[in-house]
Amino acid sequence: MKRNENNTDRAIRAGLAAILVAVAVWTGIASVAGILLLVLAAVLLVTAAVSFCPLYYALGISTYPAPHRTRHPRVAAPRSS
Numbered sequence: 001m002k003r004n005e006n007n008t009d010r011a012i013r014a015g016l017a018a019i020l021v022a023v024a025v026w027t028g029i030a031s032v033a034g035i036l037l038l039v040l041a042a043v044l045l046v047t048a049a050v051s052f053c054p055l056y057y058a059l060g061i062s063t064y065p066a067p068h069r070t071r072h073p074r075v076a077a078p079r080s081s
Contacts, residue, residue: 003051004062013048017041 005013024037047053056062 001050001052003064004056005047005051005053006063006065009063010048010051013044017044017048020044 018041020037020041024034024041027034027037029035029038051064
């Protein structure tokens with residue numbers, strides 16, 4: 001899998017997952033809403049951990065920066081005198 005999430009995106013996902021877990025506990029973990037929130041939190045945590053989001057992949061989105069390519073200058077051939 002190719003990375004498609006940058007570190008900011010991963011941090012936001014982890015933060016949202018923590019909030020969703022707190023709301024799930026407040027709602028009641030055994031309730032339908034609580035279970036759905038926990039599942040969504042788990043998905044966010046897993047995608048943050050592996051730096052890959054299948055939805056981003058399907059939509060062709062990537063927040064991961066492209067690698068820097070260094071351009072090497074051409075070496076001039078020695079001049080013959």
